[in-house]
Amino acid sequence: METIELLAPCGDIERAKVAVDYGADAIYLGGTSFSLRSRASNFSLDDIRSIVDYAHQHNVKVHVTVNMIPHQSDIDGYATYLSQLQSLGVDAIIVASLGVIQLARKVAPKLQIHLSTQASVLNHRSVDLMAQYGVDRVVLGRECTLKDIRSICTHSKIEIETFIHGGMCVNYSGRCTLSNFMTGRDANRGGCAQSCRWKYHLYDGSNHELSDPNHLFSMSAKDLCGLDVIYDLIHCGVSSLKIEGRMKTAYYVATVVQTYRNVIDEITTSGKPLSRDRLMYYQQELKKAENRPSASGFYHGLPDHSTLLYGVNGAGVTHDFVGVVKALDDHGFTMELRNVVESGDTLECFGPGHNGFFTMVETMQDENGMPVSRAFRPMSLIHIDSMVRPQINDMVRKVDGS
């Protein structure tokens, strides 16, 4: 069975390394300019050089987002930036603007060009036109159904990438200016205020309220979770599965990348779709880090109201990230603390290629070797007495409610 690229997001070097270590085939990131996630940490040119070296040593490709829609004042500097990316060894750029594609072909011809989902390509004729224009890969709009994707892949001569996990725009990406008009923040230049997720009253022309004042209208889409369509997407001939979330934490990146890595490997090894039990298992794995409810987006057809959020925005994340393993000894391990740990908590250690090392906290000591029943100071070192043998740099999560 053919395999497929797993493409992971990263907002800084730490998260980029985590994505590489936990099984991504390619990572994508934004520079400090011309990218759509202005609140992500983003990478300087030196950072990009550093992560390109690290990723390439691990046979992982690096895609850089240059997917802002430029206004007149943004044009200066684009050409220089694109040629700098090329000279740093970046594998591909993710672009939404026709003008930037044209420019990149001129000044950085070695860079692969991936057309961003911001361009909202939903059919193979558009893919064909973009192929003629010099695009190497199209990231499809998230409104494509599985059936549409199958047809697009059948007819297209270039690579197709689809989103598999993470946040969903409720509107066509790139065609939404709610944020611009309501807040003055430009959605297509990295400033989206997510005005769609606010609460709205709905009225008719007689000024009669149609909405329920206690349960107002909103346009907040549940996050995408495409675990159940991975087998089909591989069969369709999709080249790359993209995880959304350049602003997510390292813990989130580790958990989600590792889960999808395992799913892809299991499917390509067996040549079969996931069984119901395995699907449920992986869903539970994702819930260890996922803090929003999820749905399958448009993959199975037009989504209904159950895929939107009107009131509660949070989902019960089942685990909390509490630390990173820094040292091992005969009595247990020392971890750098990120969240509160108390005696009686159940911890799970996991790292690249492994998880499921569970231990209950019975005794622990602070940096001075003094016994404590509750550790709470971020970045302090805490020793956990345990029989489990995690690995250095493993992440540690606490089972919720333990």
Add this chain to the structure above:
Amino acid sequence: MSIKRLLLTDSKDLQPYLDNGINHYLFGIDGYTTCGYGKINIDTFYAMVQTIVNHGGDVLVLANRLIHEHELDDFQSYLSMVETMDGIEGIVVGDHCALWLNHKYHWCKPLIYAPDTLMASTLDIEAALSLGYQSVQIANEIQYNDVLSILETYGKHCMIQTFGYLKSSMSARHLLTDYMDEINQDMVLTNRNDLYLVESTRDRHMPIVQTPYGTTIYTDYVRYNPDMENKMDQAKEHWISTLFLDPTTVLSALNQTADPTDPLFDCIYWRHGSTIVKEEPWKR
């Protein structure tokens, strides 16, 4: 001097404008445009085109919806039909598949690329023209100075919306139906043009329209600024959206006899129960 072209979404609106000597129109059959609401079917479309041609006018056909893979054949048929019609000056599209079809079948009608957003700099406009589009619609959300800068270079290839509610979002989802299902209300809200949203912390009214093809939301104000409009006369065309507005209001704005601060314009908001006149973003 720019051509002023009226965007129509209802066949019944046509006659008052023809009676006032307006000859340039923009509309399309529902299902292929992003701003219809079930008022222009194929029969009314033909009749409207014929009436306009008989008055010596011309039409740009609106076909600017994003096209999903399973809709390609229908869309091709629509473009193919339009291609053979008299009185059609060009086709306004929002999806590149139209350009691919245009090349493939050697169609002659000029294509205007109007994705609402995306065309925000000379860089993109130059690229769109090099792809094969004859003209583009400048994005609605860009600054006034950027508009002027673009028009200096590419004015003869540019359309710009100078009047009316501006589209602010498009979704493939049936957001109103979804919401009614959520609150267990059995109410059909598809193809209605009288609905509006009020964000819970502000008293501003945003028209919302759901069709079988998705949901569109508009700004909570009407773009109208005669001074600025006059300085954009390098644009090939100014588009005047009549959506949600009565002909009297549109005509007064078209003739620039309406004062943007005049209470007359409050009637636009009164229609939705508000008297707020919002700052035009071009002024920011």
